[in-house]
Amino acid sequence: MKAEMIYRYGGPEELHYGDMPMPTLNHDDVMIKVLATSVNPVDYKVREGHDKWGHRKFPVILGWDVSGVIEQVGRDVKDFNVGDEVYARPDVSRNGTYAEYVAVRASEIALKPLKLDHLQSAVIPLAGLTAYQGLFTHGKLQEGQRVLINGASGGVGSFAVQLARWKGAFVIGAASGDNDGFVIELGADEFIDYKTEDVVAKLDNLDLVFDLIGGDQQRQLINILKPGGILVSTVGITDAPSAKAAGIKTVAYMAQSEPEDLKILAKLADEGTIKPYISSVFLLSDVNKAQELMEKGHVRGKIGIQI
Numbered sequence: 001m002k003a004e005m006i007y008r009y010g011g012p013e014e015l016h017y018g019d020m021p022m023p024t025l026n027h028d029d030v031m032i033k034v035l036a037t038s039v040n041p042v043d044y045k046v047r048e049g050h051d052k053w054g055h056r057k058f059p060v061i062l063g064w065d066v067s068g069v070i071e072q073v074g075r076d077v078k079d080f081n082v083g084d085e086v087y088a089r090p091d092v093s094r095n096g097t098y099a100e101y102v103a104v105r106a107s108e109i110a111l112k113p114l115k116l117d118h119l120q121s122a123v124i125p126l127a128g129l130t131a132y133q134g135l136f137t138h139g140k141l142q143e144g145q146r147v148l149i150n151g152a153s154g155g156v157g158s159f160a161v162q163l164a165r166w167k168g169a170f171v172i173g174a175a176s177g178d179n180d181g182f183v184i185e186l187g188a189d190e191f192i193d194y195k196t197e198d199v200v201a202k203l204d205n206l207d208l209v210f211d212l213i214g215g216d217q218q219r220q221l222i223n224i225l226k227p228g229g230i231l232v233s234t235v236g237i238t239d240a241p242s243a244k245a246a247g248i249k250t251v252a253y254m255a256q257s258e259p260e261d262l263k264i265l266a267k268l269a270d271e272g273t274i275k276p277y278i279s280s281v282f283l284l285s286d287v288n289k290a291q292e293l294m295e296k297g298h299v300r301g302k303i304g305i306q307i
């Protein structure tokens, strides 16, 4: 099969388009013919060698979003059949989806949204699950609460704004000024330009900060939460002792391939409650260009890859 693979860790030049053997199908796997995938920051982080999943056998196929059609099922698979149109965020420790086929555990997939095409569906799982679990599983966001989404214009942030809005929260999105209209259109009640505005001076008494950026900027965000508020981060907690002293609960987490959450996301997508925003589309053979763009850190919404 055709795939994009790396033979060692390094820059985007390490991505090579070529032939790979078909993935091995375990008894609890389905073989998905990949019709679309997407690019996420984890792809270039693993490519660079920031690979906490480790112990991979090169060549390695990156990419952990998929929408496609089941072509084969392992003998222990009961819930899916050949021909089912599914989407998933496959296990990041296994070979990924920059390929024509991927083997994925059946316990990690769900039927794709019916009303979306494969490209639109493929950009949802990783970013959508991360947003959903960050806000609701870890952040316990409720109707009427006030939440800041820091990094609101990117992959995770664009879903988080829509999901927090759906929940009935008061949503504040922070991104750079050019994304003002985009973030408001996604459903934010307020927009903050992190480049020109002082977030701490403008906001206080929040119930939840969903931070996708980390670093020193995150330390300041402790000050805008109410005592008992929650700071949830996709990138780690910068200053846990200060948060604890202020009575703030902190959570850093890794999104899980939870099929029940994928089903909810598919339903919300079919209803039109969440809409994937795809700012650019690349071919599989141009994944290196897609990753270069992503690494600049200012993609609006998602990048899709058409297989």
Ligand SMILES: NC(=O)c1ccc[n+]([C@@H]2O[C@H](COP(=O)([O-])OP(=O)(O)OC[C@H]3O[C@@H](n4cnc5c(N)ncnc54)[C@H](OP(=O)(O)O)[C@@H]3O)[C@@H](O)[C@H]2O)c1
Pocket: 040, 041, 042, 126, 127, 130, 150, 151, 152, 153, 154, 155, 156, 157, 174, 175, 176, 177, 179, 194, 212, 213, 217, 233, 234, 235, 253, 254, 255, 294, 297, 298, 299, 300, 301
């Ligand atoms: N733990 C997990 O399971 C998990 C899962 C998914 C993602 N992540 C991590 O979460 C982070 C975000 O992922 P993503 O897919 O949303 O990335 P992304 O698509 O690159 O989005 C990041 C967004 O943040 C904005 N931004 C950049 N600098 C900022 C700053 N200083 N303050 C506020 N906003 C800023 C950018 O918007 P502007 O152009 O407007 O600046 C950009 O659109 C990445 O580090 C990723 O690795 C972790």
